Amino acid sequence: MSDSRSVTKENKLNAILDAATEILVNKPTASMNDIADYAGIGIATLHRYVESREQLFVQLALRSIKVVGEILSQIPKDDEHIETYIPTVVEELIPYGDKIYFLIQDHQHFCNEEILEAEAIILEPIREVIETLQQRGSIRQDMSSDWILNVFYSILILTWQQVQNGHVAKRSAAKLVIDTLFHGVKATGSSS
Amino acid sequence: MSDSRSVTKENKLNAILDAATEILVNKPTASMNDIADYAGIGIATLHRYVESREQLFVQLALRSIKVVGEILSQIPKDDEHIETYIPTVVEELIPYGDKIYFLIQDHQHFCNEEILEAEAIILEPIREVIETLQQRGSIRQDMSSDWILNVFYSILILTWQQVQNGHVAKRSAAKLVIDTLFHGVKATGSSS
DNA sequence: TAAAAATGATAGATCATTCTATCATATGAT
DNA sequence: ATCATATGATAGAATGATCTATCATTTTTA
Numbered sequence: 001m002s003d004s005r006s007v008t009k010e011n012k013l014n015a016i017l018d019a020a021t022e023i024l025v026n027k028p029t030a031s032m033n034d035i036a037d038y039a040g041i042g043i044a045t046l047h048r049y050v051e052s053r054e055q056l057f058v059q060l061a062l063r064s065i066k067v068v069g070e071i072l073s074q075i076p077k078d079d080e081h082i083e084t085y086i087p088t089v090v091e092e093l094i095p096y097g098d099k100i101y102f103l104i105q106d107h108q109h110f111c112n113e114e115i116l117e118a119e120a121i122i123l124e125p126i127r128e129v130i131e132t133l134q135q136r137g138s139i140r141q142d143m144s145s146d147w148i149l150n151v152f153y154s155i156l157i158l159t160w161q162q163v164q165n166g167h168v169a170k171r172s173a174a175k176l177v178i179d180t181l182f183h184g185v186k187a188t189g190s191s192s
Numbered sequence: 193m194s195d196s197r198s199v200t201k202e203n204k205l206n207a208i209l210d211a212a213t214e215i216l217v218n219k220p221t222a223s224m225n226d227i228a229d230y231a232g233i234g235i236a237t238l239h240r241y242v243e244s245r246e247q248l249f250v251q252l253a254l255r256s257i258k259v260v261g262e263i264l265s266q267i268p269k270d271d272e273h274i275e276t277y278i279p280t281v282v283e284e285l286i287p288y289g290d291k292i293y294f295l296i297q298d299h300q301h302f303c304n305e306e307i308l309e310a311e312a313i314i315l316e317p318i319r320e321v322i323e324t325l326q327q328r329g330s331i332r333q334d335m336s337s338d339w340i341l342n343v344f345y346s347i348l349i350l351t352w353q354q355v356q357n358g359h360v361a362k363r364s365a366a367k368l369v370i371d372t373l374f375h376g377v378k379a380t381g382s383s384s
Numbered sequence: 385t386a387a388a389a390a391t392g393a394t395a396g397a398t399c400a401t402t403c404t405a406t407c408a409t410a411t412g413a414t
Numbered sequence: 415a416t417c418a419t420a421t422g423a424t425a426g427a428a429t430g431a432t433c434t435a436t437c438a439t440t441t442t443t444a
Contacts, residue, residue: 031430041391041392042391044436045391147354147368151350154350180376184372188332223402224403233422235423239402239404
C-alpha cells in the first residue's frame with residue numbers, strides 16, 4: 001500500500017522532471033509556473049513534489065548524472081575492451097544528449113557542490129581509462145589526462161548541441177566525436 | 193568642449209564596462225547594485241551611463257566582439273601567411289580570454305539577435321580560412337568547415353576557462369589549442 | 385458508497401531586483 | 415567666486431518570481 005503509493009508518487013515525480021527537462025531545453029529561463037503549465041499540473045502540486053526551484057535543478061542534475069553513471073557502469077573496461085572504451089562511451093551517450101546537455105549549458109544553476117562532485121565522480125573512470133591508454137601508448141603522453149578529458153567532454157557537449165540544432169546527424173555523431181578527438185582536423189600526411 | 197566632455201564620458205563608460213566585466217567573470221549573477229559597488233560608483237550613476245541591465249550586456253558583448261574583430265583584422269590572411277593564420281589567431285586571442293570567455297558562459301543573457309549576428313560575422317573569416325586550407329589539402333575535407341570551426345571555438349573557450357582556473361599556463365595555452373585541434377589526442381604512429 | 389488523499393485554482397505573503405526620483409554635495413569651468 | 419554639471423545616497427515605485435495557504439473539486443482507496 002504505502003509501497004505502491006510511493007511508487008506511483010515516484011513515477012509522477014519522474015514525469016514532472018521529464019517535463020521540466022523538456023521545457024528547460026527550449027527555454028532555460030522557464031519559471032516554476034511555466035514548468036507546472038508544461039507538465040500539465042498546478043503550481044501548488046509542483047511544489048508538493050519539489051521543495052524549491054533550486055532543489056528541482058539539483059534533482060534534475062543528479063538524475064541525469066545517475067543515468068550517465070548507469071550507462072558507463074555497463075561498458076566493460078577490461079584489457080580486452082579498453083581500446084574501444086571511449087568510442088563505446090560516446091556511442092552510448094549520444095542518444096541521451098537531449099536529456100543531459102542542457103544541464104551544462106547554464107553555469108548559473110549548476111555550480112552546486114553536490115552536482116559538481118557527482119559530475120567529477122562520473123568523469124573519473126573515463127579519466128582513468130585515458131591514463132591507461134596513455135601508458136599503453138595509444139594516447140599521447142605529452143598532454144595531461146585532465147586536459148584530454150576536458151577536450152573530450154567539450155567536444156561531446158558541442159556534438160549534443162549540434163545534434164539538437166539539426167546540424168549534425170545523430171547516427172554520424174559518435175564517429176565524428178571520436179574522429180575529431182583522436183585525429184584532429186589536419187589532413188593526414190601533411191606536414192606542419 | 194563638448195568634444196572633450198564626451199571623450200571623458202566615454203572613458204568613464206569604458207571604465208564601468210571594464211569593472212562590470214571583471215565582476216561578472218567571478219559572479220555571473222551579479223546585480224546592478226553589485227556592479228555599481230564594484231565599479232565604485234552609485235547605482236544612480238550606473239543607470240546614467242547604461243540604460244538598462246540588458247543594454248549593459250549588449251554593450252559588453254558588442255565591445256568584446258569589437259576587440260576580437262580588431263585583433264582578427266590585423267592578422268594577415270594572404271597566401272603567404274594562411275597556413276599560420278589559425279595559430280596566430282589563437283596566439284593573439286588567448287590573452288583576451290578573461291575579457292571574452294565569460295560572455296559565452298551563460299547562454300541566458302547572450303541569445304540576443306544583435307549579439308549572435310555580430311558573433312557570426314566575427315567567426316566568418318576564420319571559417320573562410322578553414323575552407324581555403326581544406327582546398328589546399330592541409331585540413332581534412334571529410335568534415336564540414338562549420339564543424340571544424342565549432343570544434344576550434346569550443347577548444348578555445350575551454351582553454352580560456354582552464355587558463356582562468358589556473359589549470360593551464362597562459363604561455364603554453366596557444367600551442368595546446370593548436371596541437372589538440374590539428375592532431376588530436378591519439379599517439380602518433382599508433383594504429384586505430 | 386463513504387472516507388481519505390491528491391489536485392487545481394486562486395490569492396497573497398515575501399523577497400529580490402531593476403529602475404526612477406529627489407536632493408544635498410562635490411567637481412570643474414570660466 | 416559662481417554657475418552648471420556630475421555624483422552619491424537614499425527612498426521608493428514597479429515588476430516579477432518563488433513559495434505558502436486555503437478550499438472546492440476530483441480521484442483513489444477500502
